[in-house]
Structures are given as structure tokens and as C-alpha cells.
Amino acid sequence: MHTTMQQRVEDLAALRERTVLATADFYAKLGRPAPAEGPNYKAVAKGNAWHIVEVKTGKTRCFCFSYKAALRFVDALEAAATRKLVGRQ
Structure with missing residues (x-):
């Protein structure tokens, strides 16, 4: 990474x-x-698919075609986000 960008980060x-x-x-x-943080991801029904949306940015991360699969994917993304946050503290 460029040194000025690294300094900014x-x-x-x-x-x-x-x-x-x-x-x-x-x-x-x-x-x-202190208030607890909410979830990072949510499953939103759009047509025949479930979109997994990042709450902070509103961007769709992926989509699934069953509710059960969408919830499993949301749980997996939340667990991954928690693992990343634990390493930074």
C-alpha cells in the first residue's frame, strides 16, 4: 500500500x-x-430471491433462493465479522 494511504488508514x-x-x-x-450494535447484515426478500444486504452501506453482498439458506449465510457473515473484530481489539 502506498505510504500516504497507509498513513491515512x-x-x-x-x-x-x-x-x-x-x-x-x-x-x-x-x-x-452503551447501546449494543445492531446486526451487520440482513436478509431482504426481492422477487424470488433473498438478498443479503450489508446494513451500513446498503449494498447487496449475495443472494439466495431459499429463506433457510439466506439465514445460514447471514449467520456465517456475522460470525466472520465478529472474528475480524475480535482480532483488532
């Missing part, structure tokens, strides 16, 4: 970390628990 990661800490401090001052 590191700066954004540091800002994100500060944002998370500031939010936790804010809720601690209020004496309330």
Missing part, C-alpha cells in the same frame, strides 16, 4: 478508537449502558 483507525472511547465515557458519565 492508521489515522482513521486512531480516530475511530478515540470515538469509541469517548462514547463509552459519555455513557459512563450518564450512568447508562
